[in-house]
Amino acid sequence: MVALAFFSALILTSAVSSVLFCFAFYFLSRIYGYFLISINNPYSTTKGSKIAYIAEKTLEFIGIFFPRFDMFSKSEWLIYGVTDCFVICFWFYTHKIIPYLGIVPEVPTVNQTKIMALGDEQFFFRYLALYIQNSGDTFGRFTSLKNYDYSALLKWFLLLDELDHRSNFVPAIASYYYSNTQKVEDNKYIIEYLEKTYDKDPVNKWWWLGQAVMLAQNKLQDKHLALRLAYKLSTTPNDKLPRWAQQMPVFILEQLGEKEQALAIIKDLADKFDNYSQGEINFMNYFIRNRLGFLNEEIKKTPNWNIHMSKAAEKFFLSNCEFLIGAYKPSDFPLNKLPEFAFIGRSNVGKSSLINALVNRGNIARVSNTPGRTQQINFFHLAHRIHLVDLPGYGYAKASKQDVERWNHLIMNYLKNRSQLKRIFLLIDARHGLKPNDMAMIDFLNNFGTLVQIILTKVDKLSSKELENIIQKIQEDITNIAVCYHNVIPTSTVKKTGINGLKQEIYDIIK
Structure with missing residues (x-):
């Protein structure tokens, strides 16, 4: 028993010692690495860059044997928290950064000094960002940000982007500084910077203009500036521009109450982009109409549909109309992209009439009433x-289960894949109102x-x-149905x- 206890104690002591050794080795190595990198400029040609390189490789070497200390996964936050706090305090002390918070040196104008400045000053700002990012609100992060000369800081960001226009860290740090400042008006500097960055390379830097729109809209609270930038973004000559970027002006116009312009953009988007899902267009359309109270106003009254048609509409519906095709399967659908209006309802509801x-x-x-025609899309x-x-029609009394399944599949294929489908008219017999089949x-x-x-x-x-009464009842039943x-x-x-x-x-x- 004594021997067992001895060996157990020895194993436990060894394990604890190993853990403490690993922790100490990692802790000291990380401090050593931070220290060397912080006091030596890795961008210069001096021996300091070599020392920094060795320190960096040392940390990589340690990482091979102790990859993020998986054995301490539950307490990893403690290890990183303690070491980072110590490193920040140590770096804070050695650089005596407190007197320099908010003081931004002048930007050099001579090309040679610009290039030289890419070393010390860029490094300074990178570590200044490290300091701020590792300081929580309790330690005065926002107080520090409030003290900056943002107009001078903007010049540095423009210079850094000029010297290394392919780098993404510059706009990232710039956005961080400006979006967290307590002086809301300072956001105009970063918005200006982001727009200039976009102007240099719109195809590849469209995202920065999108960020400028969000800052103008939400931080600066300047909706008109946000709208100008959003319009600019939506017209970026980039085939891969995401749809949210194309839609940005719509939602800003909605906030400004410019309902007609917003709806006009939606219609323009629907006409321009063949691969645009009609569902997305309808969602924006419905969203704006609903938010602006269009529907709520209309739901309170029964409109007079015996209106006088415009001459253009009257002439249009006097044009020639002909039966095109009866689609028995999806491959029979017309291949052109003409706008489509679909009519659906229970059998004998009056679609043909x-x-x-x-x-x-x-x-x-009348062809839809002949044998076979009702089993296809006309x-x-x-x-x-x-x-x-x-x-x-649905609600078939005499159709077989197999026929119903085939029709449902055909209708589903049509509704899912016809991007040119502008509206579905659901016909309801006024004498009966909405039945369970209709819902x-x-x-x-x-x-x-x-x-x-x-x-x-x-x-x-x-x-x-x-x-x-029946109209009011139907409107109440469909109030919460988005489509x-x-x-x-x-x-x-x-x-x-x-x-x-x-x-x-x-x-x-369609006009």
Whole structure:
């Protein structure tokens, strides 16, 4: 027992000693490395650069044997915290940086001195950043930032970018300094810097202008400056410019209350980018309309859809309309990119009659009632400019399960892949309102993002009060459904109620 206890104690002592040795070796090596790098300029040609190089390689060598001290994973924060605090304090003391906080030396103007300054001064600012980043708010980080001469500091950032324009650390440090200052107006310097950086190389440095937009919008609180920069960013000649960058002006205009301009940009984006998801366009469109109260205002009243059409819209719908194709499978879909308006609803809700009324033809959509036609997606070509699309009805009483599954697959493929689909009109029998099948269809359509607008058919069967009540009930049911446009269109193909309003609605979308 004594021997076992002795060996156990020996093993435990050895383990503890090894851990303490590793910790001490790592601790001292890290301090040594920081010390050498901080007191010797690695950018110069003096022997100091060689010493710094040796110190750097020493730390790398230590890392081979002790890669981030995985054995101390749970207490790693303590090791790094203690060593960093000691290093910062040691470096703080040796450099006596306190008197120099906020004092920015003049930027050299002669080319030779510019190059020489890339050594000491750049190194100084790098370590100044290290000091600030390792000091929490408790230690006065923001107090330090408040003391800087930001106009002078900006000149240094411009110089560093001039000397090493491929480096990314310069804008990163600059953004850090300026975005954390307590003087909000100082942000104008970094915004100016970021814009100048962008102007030098818009294709590759577009991101910096995006950062300038965010600083102008959120830090400087200058929405008009943010809008100017956002417009500039959105027109960057870069095919790989992300969509959020193209969309930036939209949301700033929304904040400024410029609703018409915001909606115009959305329409322009939809027209320019073929690979733009219609769902994304509809989301922005809905977001702005909803945020600006368009829908909330419209939901409070029942619009008069017996409006007088514009002459342009009237002429458009008097144009020739012809049956284009009945798509039995996705490969049958038309290949052109003409805008499309789809009509869907329960069987016998009146889709064919409505399409006939729209194009002023008594039998153009009659083909959808012939055997086989109802099992496919029918495309009608109007004025060589748009497609009216008749989707198969749902709620089939006599269809087999296999047919229903095939139709559902066909419809899903269409809704998912037709980027030119501008709107889906969901037809509801006014006498019955929204049925469970209709709500299930709305939930289904909500997955695709395309704006859905409800059309009530056969409203001639209802009194004015009944119609008002059914519209109000439907609007309440769809209030929280993002893809549903809240304006319900009441129609009657018998009395031509709402037909002109629907024509104008379609024409306004494509004009």
